[in-house]
Amino acid sequence: MDGQPFTAAxxxxxxxxxxxxxxxxFGIPSLPRWCVWVQPAAGxxxxxxxxxxxxxxxxxxxxxxxxxxxTRVSDRNRAHIRVERRRPARRKLAxxxxxxxxRAVLQLxxxxxxxxxxxxxxxxxxxxxxxxxxxxxxxxLHELGHAFGLWGHSVDPSDALAPVQGASPVLAPSAGxxxxxxxxxxxxxxxxxxxxxxxxAEQ
Numbered sequence: 001m002d003g004q005p006f007t008a009a010x011x012x013x014x015x016x017x018x019x020x021x022x023x024x025x026f027g028i029p030s031l032p033r034w035c036v037w038v039q040p041a042a043g044x045x046x047x048x049x050x051x052x053x054x055x056x057x058x059x060x061x062x063x064x065x066x067x068x069x070x071t072r073v074s075d076r077n078r079a080h081i082r083v084e085r086r087r088p089a090r091r092k093l094a095x096x097x098x099x100x101x102x103r104a105v106l107q108l109x110x111x112x113x114x115x116x117x118x119x120x121x122x123x124x125x126x127x128x129x130x131x132x133x134x135x136x137x138x139x140x141l142h143e144l145g146h147a148f149g150l151w152g153h154s155v156d157p158s159d160a161l162a163p164v165q166g167a168s169p170v171l172a173p174s175a176g177x178x179x180x181x182x183x184x185x186x187x188x189x190x191x192x193x194x195x196x197x198x199x200x201a202e203q
């Protein structure tokens with residue numbers, strides 16, 4: 001996500017890795033409540049590999065659910081976060097091409113709900129199915145953390161939002177993840193509030 005860093009004053013008081021997170025001109029891309037859609041099996045019954053992927057996504061969501069309000073939805077058009085079963089495309093970096101197991105892509109959307117325009121984050125989360133079970137869950141946990149507003153990385157390998165984790169995959173949010181998320185959700189944001197689309201042109 002391209003975004004602006006927090007102000008120096010906010011960074012000084014941020015717990016965990018809060019000072020390393022990005023924000024937007026409208027504030028933190030976070031919502032009081034999230035609707036999440038997870039790509040279902042292709043057929044009526046999931047095959048072995050689809051079931052393994054679905055179990056890993058469910059386990060990752062179960063870890064985040066006690067920390068913030070999440071509603072699972074069956075209609076992808078109602079979702080703020082859409083979790084898809086596919087490998088992200090490689091990205092070209094300065095040192096060459098880079099492959100990744102997962103990716104979260106943020107869009108800032110103007111959405112009309114009940115005749116009221118609101119600014120909402122829309123996030124597509126890609127999690128490759130070509131991973132071992134624990135790596136699937138750790139990848140999903142990490143990318144969902146981004147989707148829920150943690151748009152940055154921790155330098156502590158025991159945190160779910162560390163880009164490089166320790167010897168064992170991180171399968172649950174750490175104390176650092178939880179304190180950062182709690183702080184983030186207390187920050188001012190215009191996301192989810194009534195919104196005049198004309199305001200966007202002034203940003």
